[in-house]
């Protein structure tokens with residue numbers, strides 16, 4: 001057992017999750033990696049232990065198995081000082097429109113599952129009067145758009161949840177940070193042609209996130225342009241917005 | 247998604263698919279799903295060996311799996327770079343047993359080209375230090391191979407330019423060091439004969455490398471600087487360095503701007519550079535103790551230095567000639583200086599005995615010369631090829647972008663190599679632009 005603080009990474013198989021895990025490890029946090037298939041993250045575990053000389057453990061976790069979440073959190077020793085919620089899915093919106101099962105799955109992963117596990121973590125932190133939660137939402141949640149119909153609304157709900165949670169936890173000294181990436185170069189976006197200037201590498205996201213966390217920021221955009229792009233998008237009057245192809 | 251891909255020499259440039267994977271099962275899907283592919287690391291080979299219609303990038307497959315700090319055994323996924331490996335092993339008193347002149351390449355690339363360093367005579371090529379490795383075959387089977395298990399696959403994978411399968415995991419032995427410093431000595435050689443006798447004199451040094459001015463003619467022909475070096479021990483360090491003998495080098499870098507003025511690549515600038523380099527060594531001999539970075543990875547300190555050759559790119563001509571073929575070496579050097587086609591950097595190394603089937607290294611002298619792409623270069627290189635063939639020389643596949651299949655003649659186990667790739671990839675799915683050009687892979691019927 002070390003004296004390091006511990007960070008829990010929910011969604012440790014994602015490119016963004018890997019980058020965040022490494023960033024915290026390089027800052028001497030012990031790391032708990034959670035993913036649906038824990039065998040997938042054994043290599044990341046050895047990598048983190050050897051590179052950063054911190055403790056690292058792995059857990060199975062499925063966002064959609066709500067009933068298992070309490071036992072999952074119970075099973076973490078030590079309890080993490082920070083819980084980072086990264087998992088999320090983005091399916092084809094046309095498919096999701098035609099097949100409700102898919103839409104439901106997207107909503108349940110990005111929103112319901114996140115609420116389920118973060119409620120548990122938040123209650124624990126509030127009781128302890130310390131701890132922090134970081135949630136990876138998206139700029140897609142800043143305003144509903146045709147091209148991101150379900151994904152965007154699930155992220156909007158997640159953003160609103162994180163805002164509310166921050167408000168709720170404040171008096172107990174628990175910090176909640178919302179991260180809103182724009183484009184990130186990951187598996188999720190590998191097949192989309194992304195504008196280079198607006199696209200962040202996962203390692204950059206992790207750097208920005210970590211720095212913002214140490215400064216106790218509430219909401220952080222990755223790459224400053226996104227704050228302004230979203231500001232503009234949010235301010236287009238609805239009568240115009242509804243005619244646009246976005 | 248298709249994008250423009252090229253390697254270090256920026257020649258050729260092709261439009262190709264670049265796929266990535268983080269987990270073994272994702273790689274399995276790629277290998278079974280793609281009709282044709284080649285593995286790709288950092289793309290720091292010079293020519294066309296890491297190019298194909300679909301490339302599988304290993305760069306995200308970069309995890310460290312184990313590190314025995316007592317025995318010095320390191321195990322990792324193939325996409326990790328040497329730089330990342332060094333960052334972990336040096337502070338624990340270990341070093342790469344063999345390293346090329348850049349630390350930005352991947353371990354997979356180090357195996358696939360079976361790279362050599364300035365210590366080839368004493369340490370051989372990279373593969374000599376491999377304990378075992380995993381290769382994912384085109385048929386989707388993962389085989390663990392070593393000198394003893396599936397030795398044919400092992401042999402053909404070391405230096406096999408990715409043609410047997412995708413190397414996924416490598417376990418290799420490290421070299422013990424007492425400090426992260428290098429004790430080096432630089433000695434001036436007035437001409438070719440003096441250089442050859444210096445080689446004799448310093449043959450027991452661990453590291454030997456020569457910078458040679460290719461453009462000198464007449465009695466200065468072969469003017470050069472010989473550098474010999476050893477890993478420094480604690481006693482070699484000054485008090486300041488001794489406080490932190492296993493320190494890592496810093497990260498300072500210069501960047502060559504994207505557009506270089508035309509004059510940079512003409513003969514004048516080449517001459518000027520060679521002169522500057524030479525003038526650094528006023529005394530006949532200079533000794534000093536320096537960190538490992540400037541010794542091994544001089545050029546890594548300059549981002550995008552390959553831009554110096556301009557937009558058309560360049561090819562590097564690296565060959566090896568048997569020790570006794572000093573006439574051939576002189577003949578090649580003379581042709582280069584006569585044509586004034588010399589390059590920015592010309593590095594001469596001594597190689598020890600040949601140790602594997604298809605690897606470049608064999609006993610002899612190796613010279614690496616850069617040629618910016620311009621009119622007449624390919625014809626000229628064909629002429630050099632003739633000289634090489636005559637003297638039993640051969641070309642390093644990882645640098646090649648232009649030679650003809652006949653040039654493989656001096657790889658004695660070529661046919662055996664071809665039959666092994668055929669055995670492990672009967673459908674001929676694994677192929678690169680280079681393997682097609684050199685007819686290493688069966689002619690495709692597309």
Ligand SMILES: Cc1cc2nc3c(=O)[nH]c(=O)nc-3n(C[C@H](O)[C@H](O)[C@H](O)COP(=O)(O)OP(=O)(O)OC[C@H]3O[C@@H](n4cnc5c(N)ncnc54)[C@H](O)[C@@H]3O)c2cc1C
Nearest residue numbers: 287288289290291346347352354355358361362407408413
């Ligand atoms: C500045 C500089 C200095 C150099 N100095 C030296 C030197 O001193 N000695 C020396 O020997 N070389 C030297 N090289 C060449 C370099 O070491 C090799 O070309 C090396 O193979 C590049 O590795 P990479 O990771 O960039 O591989 P790439 O360039 O991406 O690929 C090179 C070859 O390896 C194959 N490959 C890569 N990864 C895998 C994998 N996982 N599985 C199967 N096949 C794979 C590719 O298919 C391709 O055939 C130098 C290169 C540069 C740019």
Ligand SMILES: NC(=O)c1ccc[n+]([C@@H]2O[C@H](COP(=O)([O-])OP(=O)(O)OC[C@H]3O[C@@H](n4cnc5c(N)ncnc54)[C@H](OP(=O)(O)O)[C@@H]3O)[C@@H](O)[C@H]2O)c1
Nearest residue numbers: 011013014015016036062063087088138181183184186188
């Ligand atoms: N990439 C972008 O441009 C971008 C932009 C804004 C926001 N984001 C957000 O960033 C986060 C990470 O995405 P990414 O780009 O790194 O994509 P990714 O590589 O596709 O990662 C998605 C992650 O979610 C996990 N996951 C999916 N369903 C799960 C479930 N039921 N239970 C547990 N984990 C589950 C996946 O795990 P498995 O390996 O088990 O499938 C994977 O780790 C997501 O929330 C995404 O919405 C991404």
